[in-house]
Amino acid sequence: MKGLIFDLKRYAVHDGPGIRFNIFFKGCPLHCLWCHNPEGVSFQPELMLMPSRCARCGDCVRSCKYGALSQDPEGQVQADRSRCTLCRDCLEACQREAIDIVGREFTVEEIVAEAEKERVFFEQSGGGVTLTGGEPLAQPEFTGSLLEALKRRGLHTALDTSGYAPSEVFRRLSEKADLILFDLKLMDDKRHREYTGVSNQLILSNLKVLDNLGKPIWVRFPLIPGVNDDDQNLNAMADFLSDLKSVQQINVLPYHKGGVEKFRRLGREAEFAVFEPPSSEKVEMVIDFFKEKEFQVKLGG
Ligand code: SF4
Ligand code: SF4
Numbered sequence: 001m002k003g004l005i006f007d008l009k010r011y012a013v014h015d016g017p018g019i020r021f022n023i024f025f026k027g028c029p030l031h032c033l034w035c036h037n038p039e040g041v042s043f044q045p046e047l048m049l050m051p052s053r054c055a056r057c058g059d060c061v062r063s064c065k066y067g068a069l070s071q072d073p074e075g076q077v078q079a080d081r082s083r084c085t086l087c088r089d090c091l092e093a094c095q096r097e098a099i100d101i102v103g104r105e106f107t108v109e110e111i112v113a114e115a116e117k118e119r120v121f122f123e124q125s126g127g128g129v130t131l132t133g134g135e136p137l138a139q140p141e142f143t144g145s146l147l148e149a150l151k152r153r154g155l156h157t158a159l160d161t162s163g164y165a166p167s168e169v170f171r172r173l174s175e176k177a178d179l180i181l182f183d184l185k186l187m188d189d190k191r192h193r194e195y196t197g198v199s200n201q202l203i204l205s206n207l208k209v210l211d212n213l214g215k216p217i218w219v220r221f222p223l224i225p226g227v228n229d230d231d232q233n234l235n236a237m238a239d240f241l242s243d244l245k246s247v248q249q250i251n252v253l254p255y256h257k258g259g260v261e262k263f264r265r266l267g268r269e270a271e272f273a274v275f276e277p278p279s280s281e282k283v284e285m286v287i288d289f290f291k292e293k294e295f296q297v298k299l300g301g
Helices: 059-063 089-093 108-116 119-125 140-152 167-174 189-196 201-213 231-242 257-266 280-292
Strands: 002-012 020-025 046-049 069-071 077-079 099-102 104-107 128-133 157-161 179-183 217-223 247-254 297-299
Touching (some): 002 108, 002 140, 046 077, 046 257, 059 069, 059 089, 108 140, 128 140, 157 167, 167 201, 217 280, 247 280, 280 297
Parallel strands (some): 020 128, 179 217
Antiparallel strands (some): 002 104, 046 099
16 A cells, blocks of 8 residues: 655654654645645646746757756746656666655655654654644555554654545544544634635544543644634634533644745746745743643643
8 A cells, every 4th residue: 555745754853742754645625725835736646846946948848758858948848737747767867866766665664764764863862753744534444554553653643634524534534543633623614614624513523532432632723824813713622622622732833935946946937826924022921822822831742
């Protein structure tokens, strides 16, 4: 069994306790306009161009048998992704590593072998493996097998999820993880649809299911000015979460523009939006707001 993964990150410290080995699943049923990992949205491998590394030599264009690459009058490489077969010839041709294909299949055994290399760091720091993305629950059979394999080896697992999955899948896979990092974005359903492309009703109902399972939950709140930083949303979140008993902390994650360059590299600028990061005063205000409601709050993951 194989899973489509777009990155493996060692020594991560923001996605669960201790030092983490993060596995980024490719493919997500949501389409958040602020996404900072846009290479995790599509369920297919994708061609990525990195103009800042490009010498405009044209070797890639000449190597492509399918006419998927061209150069504009300034020598800038352009891709017609509808013609690209992901054959990788242009990656071989480019001496500057200015082209890549994001997304590669891994077996459970391959991922476990990579995670095992980090065991000493996990033991020293109380860390473990975090499944993130993209959406791990969108590849349910692979995710289930991977969580079981990691558990058999005694490795701590955190599952980072949007909560948007059929309830049976959500419950079955949540039970296999040690900690759930649950992304909560917007409480108003109409606005949730507008900004993420899906309703939040399934997400909120899954969060209640999770709470009843008694799994430790860290709620992750991406703070985006003009989208979800208003009093109405903050109060609705606090009211909803105060009824739950398994929420150990809220992680406030201030929006940053890290995804913007990646939209461009993927040729998908039109699908996303650019926002302004929150001021430090706003971030402090939101943290204080949740603290006053007696939640444990942490800046960052
Ligand atoms: S991966 Fe193959 S088909 Fe796609 S642009 Fe590169 S050479 Fe052309
Ligand atoms: S081969 Fe690499 S450096 Fe040369 S034009 Fe293509 S992407 Fe740019």
